[in-house]
Amino acid sequence: MRIAAIDIGTNSVLLLIMEDDGVVCDISEITRLGEGLRERGYILPEPARRTLEVISRWHKMYLGAVDETIIFGTHVLREAENASHFVESMKRSLDLEVRILSPHEEAFYSYLSVIRDREMDLQEFVLLDIGGGSTEVVEGNKDRLEAMTSLQVGCVTLRELFINHDPPEEEEVLSLESYLKRKIEEGLVGFERKSGLVCVGGTATTACSVLLGLERFDRRLVHGKKIVLSDIEALIGQLRKLKLERIRAMRGMDGKRAEVFLSGLILLRELLSFFSQREAVVSTHGARYGIIYERLGR
Missing domain, CATH: 3.30.420.150 (Exopolyphosphatase. Domain 2)
Structure with missing residues (x-):
């Protein structure tokens, strides 16, 4: 089974593709989705465009060859007033669902990444x-x-x-x-x-x-x-x-x-x-x- 996970963060977006026997692809790009979030409280159009552009490129290049795609957001999508608009645009333009992790879920999955690391x-x-x-x-x-x-x-x-x-x-x-x-x-x-x-x-x-x-x-x-x-x-x-x-x-x-x-x-x-x-x-x-x-x- 081949699974892709895309992590949408405040500073970077990361793509990991894994199979049962190991890593197929592990890449990232800095798009600064959370640029200006602290001051304004919402995601600005240009950072949103940059981030969607990267995920769209990955969608075309990689996601057609996987069995399952998991996309999740962290702090920026928890805090932004217009996070739902960004999530909706992902669904509308790429037909991709985004799960917003709670701080506890984010911490748990990071913890899991350490204890399961051989x-x-x-x-x-x-x-x-x-x-x-x-x-x-x-x-x-x-x-x-x-x-x-x-x-x-x-x-x-x-x-x-x-x-x-x-x-x-x-x-x-x-x-x-x-x-x-x-x-x-x-x-x-x-x-x-x-x-x-x-x-x-x-x-x-x-x-x-x-x-x-x-x-x-x-x-x-x-x-x-x-x-x-x-x-x-x-x-x-x-x-x-x-x-x-x-x-x-x-x-x-x-x-x-x-x-x-x-x-x-x-x-x-x-x-x-x-x-x-x-x-x-x-x-x-x-x-x-x-x-x-x-x-x-x-």
Whole structure:
């Protein structure tokens, strides 16, 4: 059985196609569907057009050869006033149904992507799924999900809230850091500061790609690698001084992620610091893997 899952996020859209014996296709594009959402409360026409264009292309190229397609949205479709219009346009133009995941469902499927991953060998862990509009934090082990919460902070919303200059001004970065420390302390009350952090999402995978100096992003070289807090701090120190055009040109960087990379990295650093961890394992998987694992009965 061949199944496709499309994850519609605040910053990126991701397509995964799997069969019983493994991955057929795993690609993503940054369309920034949630651009301006925090300020206006609704999805803007241009980000909607970009996102529909990518999904339409994937529909023509890939979806005709699958047995089942699962399409789901996360933070941006939970929060936007006009999310129903976007969902209806998907149905009208492509005859595709979109399921909007709750924060708990999103966290559960990300958790499932870790415990069913044969390359991961973690008994107890905290999963950090950093997105464009929210961050899901899951505490669990191979047998059960013990606790979860959704922090209403992400790389896109943080940038739009605090960063207005290129490169950012010192006060902007300090305000972002102060805001994050407060949000994390308030949002993660009761979470154990245990070892075994796993990071999912484009911020962590891009950080790993940049730190490895990859000429082109390669999931096989990034998945399962560890990123170290001191390296993240050094990278943040470098990015704070660079204009966006320099960040876009960095080895390992997806140019479309450059605008939100610094805000995402600061969020990642603050989460590692909160859990008193010096390193974390990077996973290129996430909710799309979990939802297919469930469907395949893995």
